Amino acid sequence: MNNNKNQTTLLHRFLDWERSTPDSIYLTQPMPDGSVQDYSWREVGDQARRMAAHLHSLELPEKSSIGLFAKNTAHWIVADLAIWMAGHVSVPLYTTANADTVRYVLEHAEVRLLFVGRLEGEAAGWSAVSASIPADLPLIDLPMSSCGKGRSWEQIIASTEPLQSVHLPAPEELATIIYTSGSTGDPKGVMHSFRSMYTAPAVTGCMYANGNGTSNNDRLLSYLPLAHTAERAVVEAVSLFSGCRVFFSLGLETFAQDLRRARPTIFLSMPRLWGKFYQGINDKIDPAVQAAAFADPVAGKLMKENILAALGLDHVHTGLSGSAPLPVTVMEWYRQLGLELLEGYGMSENFGTSHFSLPGQVRVGYVGAAIPGVESRIGADNEILVKSPAQMLGYYKLPELTAQSYTEDGLFRTGDRGEMDEQGRLRITGRVKELFKTAKGKYVAPVPIEAKLGNHPRVEASCVTGVGLAQPLALLNVSAETRAALATAEGRDKVLTELEMFLAEINSQFEPHEQLACLVVVDEPWSIANALLTPTLKIRRSQIEDRYHHQFEHWGNSRGKVMFE
Structure with a gap:
């Protein structure tokens, strides 16, 4: 455990690790040719x-906005x-963002310079958005960049002497503007200070290692977008706070290899990937065979260890x-395997520091x-209200919206509906504005039904309407x-048979007015590319409803329980 906890920003923490453990490896980057590049704290500091x-x-x-438009790599963090160090503000952009979103963020944040790295589709990804990049905006190509139009990172590093007297920010200074993924309307720029980014890992130690917190012996794999708060909080912030080693994934094709290389001790993922791991093992080892082995203390222990090792999760605490x-x-x-998955709830507005399950x-x-x-409570309309020590400074250029987003006593209006049990554990029941009324005049909350639908292995996402x-x-x-x-x-x-049985099971768990008339399997997969999923793979409800609404009445009046578009 790191015992030097008197620093006040993540940059101070970095400088401490650079000074106290200069030769320890901080970042490990796989390369397209199959080689692996390690960067020590000293080397990261030198390049930065x-x-x-x-x-x-x-x-x-002073405090100019500098854009980061790149997939996760070691140099994403070095650039940040x-x-x-130069006294500016980082503005990450999702590599899946379309041209209109890229244009909006660059203009809204008044970005003065843009780092460009690997993008979705590589060169094609750059071509898709290049017209939205102002012609006079300076570009710097990170290593492995998809762009090739800016100044080379390597050339700049080779020809520039390191800055000795770096900017040491005060905790209240603006550190970054994180643009929300924008499930509705234009994305909002969430402003985070150095204090909130530092506070998040400082107060969330209870989540890790059975309450023992994080340490410089931990290992992390970075593959979820660093432009999103979750990865920024769990990977970048935790690694800088505690001196953890960070491994990167080159992409889907090498992910399994990258995961086994990292052997992470902390692993953040989304339900879809946890489910794919589960299904992948079931495809190789029949669930009945697993159940029989798990019932035997000796054979079960060996099989569980082998499964976790095959996934690269055998060191995860x-x-x-x-x-x-x-x-x-x-x-x-996963609980049978000895890995208790912990679900949590947080927002960009509080740097992911809100609620979390504990072992x-x-x-x-x-x-x-x-x-x-x-501090948290349930307000009017069952809205979840939260006051977090990692709360944002506000929405960039939106002071009125910022003011409207808080109660008189300073709790943030999340827009999510929920309820708490006797131990204060929170259950999300939907969005305040997502309730809809059927022809019978009854209100339906879609999220709890969608949560049940997500239990079927064939269902990757659903939209109840x-x-x-x-x-x-x-x-x-x-x-x-x-x-x-x-x-x-x-x-x-x-x-058809499986889904009909599943529908009957689902409907038995809800009130008559909430029961589904039918399940409709859509033709085209929902994706970020067709704007039906956000960059964090949440459904864009209004866009999905707009696409299919002309068929709702036909489907709803049909006698079929399962239909295919």
């Missing part, structure tokens, strides 16, 4: 200082450190999940109690394996 010196030489206005409910079967399977206190369907230092219909219905985005099965008559009949 050289880039900071270059930024200084450009004589940009360089921006801070803390498995984290968020963004959507975990299917119960998936959670129970031994997990309640299925709940996201845990408020983290120490967090039905404004003005006699009964609600559910649109299903199914797995690639299910789509392949639908190509044959036999496979289609099998899927």
